[in-house]
Amino acid sequence: MAKLYYRFGQMNASKSIQLLTVAHNYEEQGKRVTLFTPAIDKRYGHGRIASRVGIAKDAMVVDDDTNLFDIVASQRPDCVLVDEVQFLRAYHVQQLARVVDELNIAVIMYGLLKDYRNQFFEGSQAAILWADQIEEIKTICADPNCNRKATMILKLKDGTPVYDGEQIEVGGNDLYRSVCRRHYFHPNLEDLTAD
Incomplete structure (x- = not known):
């Protein structure tokens, strides 16, 4: 079935x-x-x-x-x-x-x-x-020093976290990072925005 x-x-x-x-x-x-x-x-x-x-x-x-x-x-x-x-x-x-x-x-x-x-x-x-x-x-947190499961999506605009606004803005790694809850609220921006 x-x-x-x-x-x-x-x-x-x-x-x-x-x-x-x-x-x-x-x-x-x-x-x-x-x-x-x-x-x-x-x-x-x-x-x-x-x-x-x-x-x-x-x-x-x-x-x-x-x-x-x-x-x-x-x-x-x-x-x-x-x-x-x-x-x-x-x-x-x-x-x-x-x-x-x-x-x-x-x-x-x-x-x-x-x-x-x-x-x-x-x-x-x-x-x-x-x-x-x-x-x-499942996947892991994008923070290179973290091995927790990624459960959240962090949006970054010009290296700054964004937590509200329009729901849909299609993008990839240039705009979003998959992170654990801890790094969603307290991102290590230097690690997450490094190329």
Whole structure:
């Protein structure tokens, strides 16, 4: 029986490479996968899922009026993989739940859980509420002198921590660091901003 999976982790936790590995494994067995990525994330090109290790794959772009259920129903893949689910709308996650329940197709969603303000994203909150199975992909604090698990995202603007403002500003290591709670509140800025 198919399930709706939510695999979350901090930035640099290997979410995208895991998604791409799952896609490869399905395709290696002659099975079809449908990949989705939100329209807002254009860091690696429009409609492109990429890992920081250099592996990438094309995906269907999801914007506000995309109906994921209808797309999957017309394609009938063996598995659906979603990158950066935190940027999707709650109704997109509900459509993915329908894919599992009505089409019996497994869906695996990958993404962040919380933003730099320690608040849920709309898509991640919906994923928590609707998923059959929730799995954490762990990584360690970006502070080079710390071995704690990263549980927070620290936003840095011009080397200064930012704790409030607009929820979504797409960026990578140039803007965000995955840190433990201690370094979220008391970052070693010299260590975190060194190149």
